Amino acid sequence: MFEPVTTSLIYAAAMVHIATARPAWEPRVGNAPEIVLQKGNFTARDAEAEGIYKVDNTRFPSAIDRIISELDYYASFQDDWDGEGACSPSRACVHDSKEFINAFPAGLALPTPTISSEGEIGFYWSSTAGYIDLRIEGGGRISLYTRDRRTGRDAFEDAIDWRAKGRGWYVWMLSVLSDQEELAA
Incomplete structure (x- = not known):
């Protein structure tokens, strides 16, 4: 008697989990690489070693x-x-x-x-x-x-x-x- 209702509830619960499951990679959750933007004069080698990336208008156009x-x-x-x-x-x-x-x-x-x-x-x-x-x-x-x-x-x-x-x-x-x-x- 309750079998169709129970099956429907289990199916609905499974669908909610699928629809709300977090993807394996999410930005801002700690698994994204950190990029530090700093002003100043530095060489490309310094920047690469420190993980610093020079920002200019070619990367961020107005x-x-x-x-x-x-x-x-x-x-x-x-x-x-x-x-x-x-x-x-x-x-x-x-x-x-x-x-x-x-x-x-x-x-x-x-x-x-x-x-x-x-x-x-x-x-x-x-x-x-x-x-x-x-x-x-x-x-x-x-x-x-x-x-x-x-x-x-x-x-x-x-x-x-x-x-x-x-x-x-x-x-x-x-x-x-x-x-x-x-x-x-």
């Missing part, structure tokens, strides 16, 4: 470095890079994109790079409050599309000379991403 790397990847695209007839980006477009991201004011939310099938490079930001799509037009000019998801309001502007804009303009542009009610709380 967010800007990662975006530049993505833009360099776009530069390697050939025509038909997507298998559907996409155009490759021009060298000038890649250069202008790098110039834009390198000049982006510090401390503000960085965008995600993107490329269109026409070979246009752009950047976008997205949050629950809003969306921004910025396209590099060349010659220091960009086009900008914003959507406020709270109000449904869209805005578009092109031929914006981003080099003439100050930090305040960037803060204003990115404000569509923030929920003002959350900021007030």
Whole structure:
């Protein structure tokens, strides 16, 4: 009479053990190698002997470095890079994109790079409050599309000379991403 219930309980207990079993190797449990990062001048031989590893930006790239790397990847695209007839980006477009991201004011939310099938490079930001799509037009000019998801309001502007804009303009542009009610709380 209780046999099916007992079998089900034993099976469930076995499944819980399998699902929660610890793997043989876990970081931060004492079996991972310890790496000590220190500042200072030392030779490679000293570092190897002491287990010290020099840290530089090639091992830990910044967010800007990662975006530049993505833009360099776009530069390697050939025509038909997507298998559907996409155009490759021009060298000038890649250069202008790098110039834009390198000049982006510090401390503000960085965008995600993107490329269109026409070979246009752009950047976008997205949050629950809003969306921004910025396209590099060349010659220091960009086009900008914003959507406020709270109000449904869209805005578009092109031929914006981003080099003439100050930090305040960037803060204003990115404000569509923030929920003002959350900021007030």
